Amino acid sequence: MGKRIVIALGGNALGNNLPEQMTAVRQTAKAIVDLIQEGHEVILSHGNGPQVGMIQKAMQELTRSDPEKYIPCPLSVCVAMSQGYIGYDLQNALREELLDRDIQKGVATVLTQVEVDRSDPAFQSPTKPIGAFMTKEEADRMVAERGYTVMEDAGRGYRRVVASPKPKSIVEIQSIRDMAAAGLVVVACGGGGIPVYATQGHHLKGAPAVIDKDFASCVLAQQVQADTLIILTAVEKVAINFGKPDQKWLDTLTPEEAEVYMGQGHFAPGSMLPKVQAAVEFARSAPGRSALITLLEKAKDGVAGKTGTVIRQ
Numbered sequence: 001m002g003k004r005i006v007i008a009l010g011g012n013a014l015g016n017n018l019p020e021q022m023t024a025v026r027q028t029a030k031a032i033v034d035l036i037q038e039g040h041e042v043i044l045s046h047g048n049g050p051q052v053g054m055i056q057k058a059m060q061e062l063t064r065s066d067p068e069k070y071i072p073c074p075l076s077v078c079v080a081m082s083q084g085y086i087g088y089d090l091q092n093a094l095r096e097e098l099l100d101r102d103i104q105k106g107v108a109t110v111l112t113q114v115e116v117d118r119s120d121p122a123f124q125s126p127t128k129p130i131g132a133f134m135t136k137e138e139a140d141r142m143v144a145e146r147g148y149t150v151m152e153d154a155g156r157g158y159r160r161v162v163a164s165p166k167p168k169s170i171v172e173i174q175s176i177r178d179m180a181a182a183g184l185v186v187v188a189c190g191g192g193g194i195p196v197y198a199t200q201g202h203h204l205k206g207a208p209a210v211i212d213k214d215f216a217s218c219v220l221a222q223q224v225q226a227d228t229l230i231i232l233t234a235v236e237k238v239a240i241n242f243g244k245p246d247q248k249w250l251d252t253l254t255p256e257e258a259e260v261y262m263g264q265g266h267f268a269p270g271s272m273l274p275k276v277q278a279a280v281e282f283a284r285s286a287p288g289r290s291a292l293i294t295l296l297e298k299a300k301d302g303v304a305g306k307t308g309t310v311i312r313q
């Protein structure tokens with residue numbers, strides 16, 4: 001029987017630049033349409049780290065070129081632009097793949113706002129890497145010239161980091177539910193959602209942050225009553241002792257086991273840790289719910305129980 005599945009797409013599903021994204025989304029669309037063809041209802045979310053960094057840098061260069069003509073562009077607006085641009089490529093790749101297989105199904109991207117807490121301590125300590133990788137020298141220059149906060153990102157180089165508050169609720173959730181109920185493939189909560197907080201009355205104000213897409217996808221999966229949250233990334237399974245001689249790939253994890261491993265530092269912060277945290281929170285949110293972490297091209301096998309790491313009670 002078909003399941004309702006929320007799929008969070010990681011960086012390798014989108015690539016790091018415009019041409020890479022155009023190519024990557026074709027493979028991504030094939031993996032997703034495989035699941036749709038098997039009768040599953042799919043709601044998609046995706047990351048935006050490289051893309052939002054690129055957009056933000058471009059907007060900043062514009063302002064630097066003529067500060068009187070081009071006023072600074074808030075980070076929340078850059079997130080909205082990244083949702084539009086990534087949604088555009090995903091929508092088209094999915095549309096094409098569905099038509100090629102004679103599946104009559106619409107695809108729609110929802111520009112999604114996600115509420116955060118204005119007093120979230122994350123605003124005071126940036127942790128979310130965005131944009132391209134830099135050498136130590138490039139990073140030092142950006143700190144001096146632009147006032148960036150930079151961090152070393154999992155042994156891969158230096159990146160700018162911005163605040164990443166926790167998602168509380170999804171503003172457009174009813175529209176997402178309605179569109180999914182109407183049979184559309186919905187792309188929502190891209191880049192973790194446009195971070196906003198409530199001010200006076202019904203007004204929502206954009207926040208200078210990038211929400212983690214795995215945490216936002218967990219909220220989305222709960223709020224659409226999904227059966228499964230699938231986090232697609234660059235590894236087939238989650239490991240303990242990752243990258244060490246005694247590395248061990250995990251087929252299943254209970255929330256309790258995951259907590260023990262988290263406490264022992266097996267999952268890297270900013271990469272595997274938020275995925276495992278999101279998977280645990282979803283698995284615990286209601287009986288019968290499970291999360292799967294696997295490779296994009298293994299999504300179908302993972303849903304069939306043949307591979308990936310499954311997190312369930």
Ligand SMILES: Nc1ncnc2c1ncn2[C@@H]1O[C@H](COP(=O)(O)OP(=O)(O)O)[C@@H](O)[C@H]1O
Pocket residue numbers: 009010011012047232233234235237238239240241242266267268270271272273
């Ligand atoms: N314990 C672990 N098990 C598996 N992968 C891990 C682990 N710790 C860190 N990783 C790394 O985390 C990466 C996934 O994180 P990241 O690349 O940030 O995700 P995304 O796919 O969302 O862009 C994997 O490709 C792997 O290199």
Ligand SMILES: NC(=O)OP(=O)(O)O
Pocket residue numbers: 010011046047048049050129191192210211212213214
């Ligand atoms: N917003 C977000 O989590 O993006 P990445 O997955 O690209 O880091």
